[in-house]
Amino acid sequence: MNNSEIIHKKGNTMSYFPFFRDIEADTCLVIGGGKVAARKIEKLMDFGVKIKVVAPSISGLITGMTDKGSQIECIHREFEASDLDGIDFVIAAAGENVDETAARLCKERGIPVNVVDNQELCDFIFPSIVKRGDFVAGMVTGGKSPVTAAKLRRDFDANVSNNIENILDYLGNIRNVAKERIADDKKRTSFIREISEFCIKTDRVCTDAEEKIFWDKYTSEEISRAAVLPGVALVGAGCGSYELITLKGLSEIRRAEVIVYDDLIDEHLLEFASESCELIYAGKRSGKHSKAQEEINRILINKAFEGKYVVRLKGGDPFVFGRGGEEALALKENGIPVHEVPGVTSAIGLCGMAGIPVTHRGASRGFHVITGHTAENISPEIKEIRWKSYAKLDETFVFLMGLKSINMITGKLMQYGKPENTPVAVIHGINNNGTYVKLVGTLGSIAEDVNKAEFPSPAIIVVGEVAALELTD
Secondary structure, eight states: OOOHHHHHOOOSSSOOOOOOOOOOOOOEEEOOOSSHHHHHHHHHGGGGGGEEEEEESSHHHHHHHHTTTOOEEEEEEEGGGGGGOOEEEEEOOOOOOHHHHHHHHHHHHHOOOOTTOOOGOOOOOOOOOEETTTEEEEEEESSSOHHHHHHHHHHHEEEEETTTHHHHHHHHHEEEEEEHOOSHHHHHHHHHHHHHHOOOOOOOOOHHHHHHHHHHHHOOOOOOHHHHHHOEEEEHHHHHHSGOHHHHHHHHHHHSSSSEOOOSSSSGGGSOOOOOOEEEEEOOOOOOOSHHHHHHHHHHHHHHHHHHEEEEESSSSTTTTTTHHHHHHHHHHHTOOOOEOOOHHHHHHHHHHHTTSSSSSBBSSSSSEEEOOOOOTTTTHHHHHHHHHHOOOEEEEEEESOOGHHHHHHHHHHHHOOOOEEEEEEEEEEEETTEEEHHHHHHTTTHHHHHHHOOOOSOOOEEEGGGGOOOOO
């Protein structure tokens, strides 16, 4: 068994946690003077580290760095155990025998060591780094593919604002001033969050006039309660796979301190929430209500009054039979700021995935989205009038939440004149993988087909000539 097996018998798998540690003024010993050592040294140059290089031959790439005023000491000889005295961490890049000896000595002294091209001997590894002032991001692949880490770093770096250093310096100063000027913790947190989001969104620091608006809002004696409440976002999760959420919706999830979600979402979306985010399930389906609507409203109001930023995450679009309007009204009545982030409603999204266009030249010049539930406060006379009008229209109808009422829906349309051979499609979306189940028939046959197939719920019912189309693979 060689030294590496004796020193670091760690098992078959290793996982590196991305600690961020202040290494300014630390002393790093680099054993070896070649190109690989030079690349490691170059990564450390911007972090204020004192570097001691020990090797019989030291590359001009390294000695050239000393000419630029860097804190690098070059010692032209073989590595000795005494070189570890006063050292905070070590990079070994001298060759197998020397590196294994150095790793063993480091282990005995408790000094972290990175051994080039020998992962089992490493206490830490070098990430692919993006650094802009105090903004630092590191990416690792557990040593499996440094090339992949470097590719991801380049892609990430291309999307980091060139102004991030100035923005962070500005926000750091604002944060310190806010501690002195805003005593209330909730007000101060809201102020810092709002001004930070403004700077990131606009990709610049505030002008004096803009900054004054923020200060006035949070330091005025007459400030309203709503002005300091982060508020509530009603976010549409879309239908089917989590990938169908909007970028704005995903941003809201990442920002959320509380997420109140229903069961018509792909729960992969919750993985984008912060670790500290409170997740509250509030699923509602016909006959299986986890929480009544009034209780959900109270949760949103109470969490908002705690000074937390709340996201109400709903399948499809919150304002398309999602009762988002009721929630918005309840919040506004309590003086809580609220806004809606649209989502892809199943009335359009599921149809599209199943290859059915809700409008199509020569087949349908419009479409109607109708709830399959019947509101109790509508008189029977009004209901009949509506069914008569539906049956006369030569357009697409999409019924949501109507699977249990499919016999009534198809029966009423035929009763008032819709031909029984009118195409109908019933579609069920599978949230976690973006697939769907579809059954196609006619007004006269679909109800029986659905019952025989024990078709899964929830589902949408599409009525009209377009239901017979299948335009996607």
